[in-house]
Amino acid sequence: MAEAFNEIPLPAEKALRYAAVAEEIAAVLDGEPNVVARMATVSSMLSNSFSQYFWTGFYVVDETKSDELVVGPYQGTLGCMRIAFGRGVCGTAAATQVTQVVEDVHAFPGHIACDGRSASEIVVPVFGPGGKLIAVFDVDSDQPAAFDSIDQEWLERILSQTFSAAA
Numbered sequence: 001m002a003e004a005f006n007e008i009p010l011p012a013e014k015a016l017r018y019a020a021v022a023e024e025i026a027a028v029l030d031g032e033p034n035v036v037a038r039m040a041t042v043s044s045m046l047s048n049s050f051s052q053y054f055w056t057g058f059y060v061v062d063e064t065k066s067d068e069l070v071v072g073p074y075q076g077t078l079g080c081m082r083i084a085f086g087r088g089v090c091g092t093a094a095a096t097q098v099t100q101v102v103e104d105v106h107a108f109p110g111h112i113a114c115d116g117r118s119a120s121e122i123v124v125p126v127f128g129p130g131g132k133l134i135a136v137f138d139v140d141s142d143q144p145a146a147f148d149s150i151d152q153e154w155l156e157r158i159l160s161q162t163f164s165a166a167a
């Protein structure tokens, strides 16, 4: 059945779609060690799999300032350049190394509004092969409460399979 624009899939359909895109991402990136290529591919493939994804991408730990995130590969409208650890949703995910699921971004203390249309978001910490934090993966939606434990479970799995295991 055709899906209306921006419609959030039902839980079973959402899990099936994540499972399919997880396999596709692994197949496309097989043998590709470049981290920028991996991040760009994950952003593109996930963004194109879910119409409720409004902004999809990475903020990477800055090599020169390890307590600051800088924007990495993404899909969507212009993102802000830098986010200090502890600031907003991305900075909180980086500082705590715990996934943040935010049903209403306007109720989140210190939320950074790069685009006023963002209503809810999920931010997942991304770890490299040595278990070191290398980035956070941020997905924003223009719909409230767009993300739940299914998104969390699958995004954590996809990011772990893509960045924690050696290519």
Ligand code: SME
Residues within 6 Å of the ligand: 055, 079, 080, 083, 087, 088, 089, 090, 091, 110, 111, 112, 113, 114, 115, 118, 121, 138, 140
């Ligand atoms: N919403 C994020 C900022 C990044 S942008 O929305 C792309 C935050 O508060 O961390």
